[in-house]
Amino acid sequence: MSSRDSSWVPGAEGSGFDIDHLPYGVVVIDGAPTPVVRIGAHVLDLRRCHDEGLLDGAGWARAADLGGLLAAGPSVWAATRDRLGDLLAADATPRPPADALRPLADLPAPLLPFTVGDYVDFYSSLHHATNVGRIFRPDGEPLLPNWRHLPVGYHGRAGTVVVSGTPVTRPSGQRRPQDDGPVPVGPSTALDIELEVGFVVGGPPTALGDPVPTSAAAERIFGVVLLNDWSARDIQAWEYVPLGPFLGKSFATSISPWVTPLAALDAARVPPPPQDPPVAAYLQAPGEWALDLSLEVALSPADTDAEEVVSRVSFADMYWTMPQQLAHATSNGATIRPGDLFGSGTVSGPERGTEGSLLELTVGGQEPLHVAGVQRTYLEDGDTVVLRGHCAGRGGGRLVLGEVSGQVLPAR
Numbered sequence: 001m002s003s004r005d006s007s008w009v010p011g012a013e014g015s016g017f018d019i020d021h022l023p024y025g026v027v028v029i030d031g032a033p034t035p036v037v038r039i040g041a042h043v044l045d046l047r048r049c050h051d052e053g054l055l056d057g058a059g060w061a062r063a064a065d066l067g068g069l070l071a072a073g074p075s076v077w078a079a080t081r082d083r084l085g086d087l088l089a090a091d092a093t094p095r096p097p098a099d100a101l102r103p104l105a106d107l108p109a110p111l112l113p114f115t116v117g118d119y120v121d122f123y124s125s126l127h128h129a130t131n132v133g134r135i136f137r138p139d140g141e142p143l144l145p146n147w148r149h150l151p152v153g154y155h156g157r158a159g160t161v162v163v164s165g166t167p168v169t170r171p172s173g174q175r176r177p178q179d180d181g182p183v184p185v186g187p188s189t190a191l192d193i194e195l196e197v198g199f200v201v202g203g204p205p206t207a208l209g210d211p212v213p214t215s216a217a218a219e220r221i222f223g224v225v226l227l228n229d230w231s232a233r234d235i236q237a238w239e240y241v242p243l244g245p246f247l248g249k250s251f252a253t254s255i256s257p258w259v260t261p262l263a264a265l266d267a268a269r270v271p272p273p274p275q276d277p278p279v280a281a282y283l284q285a286p287g288e289w290a291l292d293l294s295l296e297v298a299l300s301p302a303d304t305d306a307e308e309v310v311s312r313v314s315f316a317d318m319y320w321t322m323p324q325q326l327a328h329a330t331s332n333g334a335t336i337r338p339g340d341l342f343g344s345g346t347v348s349g350p351e352r353g354t355e356g357s358l359l360e361l362t363v364g365g366q367e368p369l370h371v372a373g374v375q376r377t378y379l380e381d382g383d384t385v386v387l388r389g390h391c392a393g394r395g396g397g398r399l400v401l402g403e404v405s406g407q408v409l410p411a412r
Helices: 046-051 069-071 074-088 128-136 214-218 233-239 262-268 321-332
Strands: 024-029 033-037 042-045 100-101 121-122 153-156 162-163 172-174 186-189 195-201 221-229 253-255 296-301 306-313 342-345 369-373 374-376 382-393 396-411
Touching: 033 046, 042 046, 046 306, 069 074, 074 262, 121 221, 128 172, 128 306, 153 321, 172 233, 195 296, 214 321, 221 262, 221 321, 221 342, 221 382, 221 396, 253 396, 262 382, 262 396, 306 369, 321 342
Parallel strands: 121 342, 162 253
Antiparallel strands: 024 033, 033 042, 042 100, 121 153, 172 186, 195 221, 195 342, 221 253, 296 306, 296 382, 369 374, 382 396
């Protein structure tokens, strides 16, 4: 067993992608999509390591994405992570072959790391739900009666989940008519973002009718990604009564190319906030299942080189946790399979400047933001949004989550 205090890879220490992190991704190496782990500004070619006999039983490393690793389950996840730590430690013997370590700068942009099976998005921030309720129902209770009893969510569209860096085309659709006029149809004029954290499910598929209890979360949650659930607020506002989000959200969801293993987040785990009233028995999830992640939203307006952070917020006080979301989504017997993606819902805090959407940051468009010398209520064509995050790592280090970026293209 090698010492895990440092790595032989140059620049890894202090990068946020050191030996205690080792997020997984997929990049094109020698013309083929290849599973890798990131270490500093490099990636380790896992296919090459497997072919050299350095990753026993890792046939999944010869696939074009991480699907095989996700399906292999927690014992393989733990053994693989342990072995990779040995191979990358400062005193590693043997080391991987020299050509297995590739500078990221010499490779094409990373690909979507796994094939998304199903996509579910929740509404789990008390502050976000309260902010939105006050905007949409200023004379009523901000929270609807069910909100504190179950993790509210909707089923999204897996086929429009894209990797960071993919441009997002402005969607078109129906919008609410003015007075008794005709229903307008055209490009959204209220294009928004949602700062979220997603988690990726692994292990064998479940059988129809078999719920997944909160106690099984550690065996099912492979890792986390930052996630931007792009939202057309004007399309959403017209269509969502009475059945909820549909075309206003299904056009694009962006995720990081780097999946941070749940095992890398031990130092970031904290107790979740108390829940009142007490939740149903199937939603009870003892343990430190909140994650103390520091998140931010940066906006770069079109035709400028400037970027400004418009929101900073902690993920630690999300009301509903990952085990509760997983248990609720399967409580009716719905199946899960490797590669299913669960979004947290917008992460917002209680103070101005901690909101995770433009809807909240501008109070429904009534208080424009001033960014790099221009005003913004919602996104304009050419704007670029970047989501970033970090947290504590083992031994007091800093772990950096893979960022999520996307530029808005004009409607077609």
